[in-house]
Amino acid sequence: MATGAQEAVLEPDLPIVDPHHHLWDRRTGVKDLPASGHGFVDILRQQPCYLFPELLADLQSGHNVRGTVYMECGAMYRAAGPQPLRTVGETEFVNGVAAMSASGIYGPVRACAGIVGHVDLRQGATIVEDVLRSHIAAGHGRFRGIRHSAAYDADAPNVLGPLAGRVPEGLYRDGSFREGFAVLHKLGLSFDAWLLEPQLPDLIDLARAFPDTTIVCDHVGTPLGIGAYKGRREERFATWRENIRTLAKCANVNVKLGGLAMPFCGFDWSYKNRPASSAELAVAWKPYIETCIEAFGARRAMFESNFPVDSYSCDYATLWNALKRTASGCTADEKIALFSGTAIRVYRLSLD
Template sequence: MVKKVTNEQWLSEVEEEILDPSIAICDAHHHLWWREDSKYMLDDLLLDTNSGHRIVSTIFVECNSMYQANVDTSIAPVGETEFVQGIAAISASNTFGPTRVAKGIVSFADLTLGERVRTVLEAHQQAGANRFRGIRHASGWHASPEIRNSHTNPVESIMSQDKFLAGMSVLNDMGLTFDAWCYHHQISEFVKLARTFPGVTMILDHFGGPLGIGPYEGRLKEVFLEWKDNIQELIDCKNVYIKLGGLNMKLNGHGWHKRSLPPTSDELVGATAPYYEECINLFGADRCMFESNFPVDKESCSYAILWNAFKKITSRNSKIERQKLFHDTAVKVYRLID
């Protein structure tokens, strides 16, 4: 029997009253999968989104799920778009409640295909109909064997390679978005990419991946200062938006998953608020959006606790700023259709 992603019993040990339940939320980043060792499907996601916060819509981001079989590897990722498009159609029927799951779809296409990636992107457009918005080519790479590279098996400095840039030119021609997933020491490379393609709307996932394991273990304060210097390079890249979330993965080094009890929202705020505050101050609410990164972050905390933490972090922001951070910026950037 395929098990769920995390220990629900462990997560249920910490419960809180839902803060500001009327705030409309577009969860800008989550996954769906059915794997040999775990699953996170529509029913699992809805258990989380129905836990008290007002989740009106979500954006699915690729995770190497449900690829087509018996086809060329370059076109296989279109199967993931077909899979999620079906989930989105089920959600849109209103049979399972008002949340519009996967109202936007971010798929995978290998940009190192260069001009040949156009065929793959066109197939995604056909499969995703009115929901496909762009792609993510995860580029997280580190020389340390203690740090797992992204699931796309990138090489070092992939975002600077000529064939990757050729693929990005196609993305630019087609008016599609680009989600970047890299580690904090790679942010400068991403900055160069953003400056090279100012016409491509780019979204930096998970703050640019501040690491806290391997050679960075026990150096959370140092990593923050290094990240802070790097992230400021993006201020003038007006085509870049920041996803606020994804800081509770094992690779971030907080060790929540090792505890006898999961963290409270106050503990999450205490450990991670400087990242959120820095980005909101630097880029403003017009260029930032909250994300759950579930079920990956679910290895550390529950959905209800996570969004409570986000609401506490923004308790001093204006109503309009919060509306943008929790909903409007994601809707604008991914051009979600009512």
């Protein structure tokens, strides 16, 4: 968790649905991480355990968070049983957290009201459908879709750090991947896409090929500012903007506004040195967020926390202050859409 005195909460009554956070317990694996060298390693060392108590503390840190959507991160897979079904363990685990929150014992917030899990879509349509149906059953009405990351770069060790080497280049164009992807619409499920800014054309092609499947582009497409891209983030802004505008022409695509506090983006703040203020974050993030809102419109865009990953740069309350600052020019109706309405619609949430 980023350190420092907490800022006063801005617009404390504005309803928020956080559509993107994780839960994990990496304590047993921290000892095997390299000493340093990449910001994502620092995140895992800083926050090796982020479970319901840690999430709840953030949700109750001052903003009016009404509910959340859990985003897969490889947590709590089954240790045994058929390999394709092991990812169902994550949905089982998160549904338990959701049930705890829904009890009301921990306050009115409905954590993990929607669950986005993981299925390797390259396993063939029959296996993919079987595994997806198992996730749906395990979610007891909360399972909403999957994420299958395509984050790849030729300079992967320096850009992605411990996440390097997990997927091949061009995953979203792969025929076996698309065979599995076709099952999502059949089952009424959405798809979250995490990829890096140079890969946005792959997502555009995927969205055009499957116009009836709801797709969410995570983290504004992840602009890069480390590794081979160090010092080049502003240089690449025009290319990113052109791709975002093209992607927005696909009516089935929505965008998440956040993830910019991750180390991949190459901004200078980190919890190890000096956590950023919300004013500083808002100035840095505003060009990306405004571009996305202009391209997609408020009703296809949603603010996200991406916690605990984005705790790399600031605490939870500061992050939402920063996002509120970037939305200062929006109307009241646009703010409702950006901070809660789009998430409720896309993930089909009931927060009663």
